[in-house]
Amino acid sequence: MSRLAVTGAGAVASIGRDTREIFAALCAGREGRHPLRGFDRAWYNAGHLYEVDNRPAPGTDAVGRATGLLLDAVGQAARDAGLGDDLSGVPVLVGTGLRELRSLELWWRDGQPFGADRMHFGTALRERFGARDTHTISNACSASLYALALGVDLLEFQEADTVIVAGVDVITESMFGLSDRLQLDPPDRLRPFDRDRKGTVMGEGAAAVVLRRDAPADRDAIHGWVRGVAVNCDAFHATAPDPGGIAAAIRDAHGRAGVKAEDVGLVLLHGTGTSLNDAAEATALTDVFGPHVGNPLMTGVKSMTGHTSGASGVLNLLVALHAMREGRVPPITGLDNPASEVAGFRLVRDTPVEQQVNLAQVDAFGFGGINAVAIVEAGR
Numbered sequence: 001m002s003r004l005a006v007t008g009a010g011a012v013a014s015i016g017r018d019t020r021e022i023f024a025a026l027c028a029g030r031e032g033r034h035p036l037r038g039f040d041r042a043w044y045n046a047g048h049l050y051e052v053d054n055r056p057a058p059g060t061d062a063v064g065r066a067t068g069l070l071l072d073a074v075g076q077a078a079r080d081a082g083l084g085d086d087l088s089g090v091p092v093l094v095g096t097g098l099r100e101l102r103s104l105e106l107w108w109r110d111g112q113p114f115g116a117d118r119m120h121f122g123t124a125l126r127e128r129f130g131a132r133d134t135h136t137i138s139n140a141c142s143a144s145l146y147a148l149a150l151g152v153d154l155l156e157f158q159e160a161d162t163v164i165v166a167g168v169d170v171i172t173e174s175m176f177g178l179s180d181r182l183q184l185d186p187p188d189r190l191r192p193f194d195r196d197r198k199g200t201v202m203g204e205g206a207a208a209v210v211l212r213r214d215a216p217a218d219r220d221a222i223h224g225w226v227r228g229v230a231v232n233c234d235a236f237h238a239t240a241p242d243p244g245g246i247a248a249a250i251r252d253a254h255g256r257a258g259v260k261a262e263d264v265g266l267v268l269l270h271g272t273g274t275s276l277n278d279a280a281e282a283t284a285l286t287d288v289f290g291p292h293v294g295n296p297l298m299t300g301v302k303s304m305t306g307h308t309s310g311a312s313g314v315l316n317l318l319v320a321l322h323a324m325r326e327g328r329v330p331p332i333t334g335l336d337n338p339a340s341e342v343a344g345f346r347l348v349r350d351t352p353v354e355q356q357v358n359l360a361q362v363d364a365f366g367f368g369g370i371n372a373v374a375i376v377e378a379g380r
Contacts, residue, residue: 003225003377004155008083008164008210009318010076012069013305014050014203018076022305022315023322026330027352031304032203033189039173046179046186049171050203050306063103063114067124069206070094070168074129077164081210082221087129091160093151094121094136095143095167096310097366102172121168138310140366141270142231143167144207145313145374149229155213166208167311176202190307192271192300193278193347195337200272203306207315224321224379227359228257234369240276241365246284249371253361254288257375262292264375265357266329268316270365271300272307281363282341297355299323299348303333313364317374320360324378327356 009019014032016022025032032050038061041047052069056062078087100119107114117123122134139146144167151163179202180186187198215222230252234245254261270281286293301319302308308315323329331348338347362374 003227004152005212005215005225006209006223006321007212007216007221008077008081009223010073010080011205011207011315011318012052012072013205013308013315014052015304019318019322023319023330026301026304026319027328029331029333031333032306033201039176044180045184048201050201051171052204061106063106063112064100064118065102066100066168066170067118067121069170069204070121070166071124071128073168073206073208074164074166077208077210078129083210085129087131087164090131090162090164091133091154092125092131092164092166093147094134095145095147095313096136096138097140097143097169098172098175098309099136099138101174102170105173140368140370141307141309142313142364142366142370142372143310145229145362145364145372146231148314148374149231149372151211152226152229155211161214162210162212164208164210165314166206167314168206169309169311170204171202187273189334190273190303191334192269192273192303192332193282193339193342194335195339197273197275197278200274200307203308205305205308205311205315207311207318209314209317222379224324225377227259227375227377228253229372229374230256231372234371236369239367241280242369243280243283243287245369246280246365246371247287249373250284250288250361253373253375259359259375261289262295264296264359264361266320266323266360267296267298268320268360268362269298269300270363271302271332273302277365278339279341281365294344294346297329297346297348297353297357299329300332301330313362313372316364317362317376320362320376321379324357324360327354329353329355329357
């Protein structure tokens, strides 16, 4: 495939309100973990989440928080790309795990006003930006990279000149309650690839990128390039990942980008902090990279942002582009005792690593074996 220019970027997470704030927080090792803000702590074993602090008052909640984060990230990306607020001619593709399920909960339980047309984000995108061509892809934790794959197809088949790809999720009480009942000894924090990990901890956020088929003449306006995106569904198990399916997605991404494993200088790991997922990802990387598995720097952001579900893929992509642009790779925090499966990996731990990288791989894997991998190139 041809290189597609990333000309706009926007993000919101528990550690920052835009891409610069988020990247600075990651490099400083600041995490967004906080005592529960919107749920009654007496009802749960766990007492912390990585929430965005935008509720109307402590201990309260309001409908439309996911939509609000999405509109913020899309608006940032559109302004950054010089598109303004009129997206009437630009397809907007949104990846999400839960859509506006939290709003539905508040409507059902508390009677807060909420209409069914607000579940899929298209209504709000049309009202705010005049967007007419919108798609909401609810596809677990790889949703935003699945949306990226669709956006790449639209550009390559010349169905559009410009697309916006975004991801968003906020924590719902039903999902948090379910995970809380499964984790009777709740994790104190999210510790990817650590021997003492106890499981994942959910986070909130939104991220968005603007992609263009024809690169602008001003190279300073280009954040980086999407070289290839691969997706598959191995349907191995409802929740347990399959290293074979993950490895197939990585190889497919390399093939689509026209690169080899040894060309990759940075890997943004999915890194959820669960034993099964961490082990499967590490096994797949070892299989694909073989003798070169110790070459690329490897890092992950979920130790500081929590697992942002449908937003995590594009958020990782933005971190990869930022790291390549600045020549600085943020660390995984809390990785005190690396697990045996990552022996030989060049994991970035505790402090950032200053290194120029030209090519990065971004991983995202979801329930049901829904795997997605993107290859991105530095903009310089």
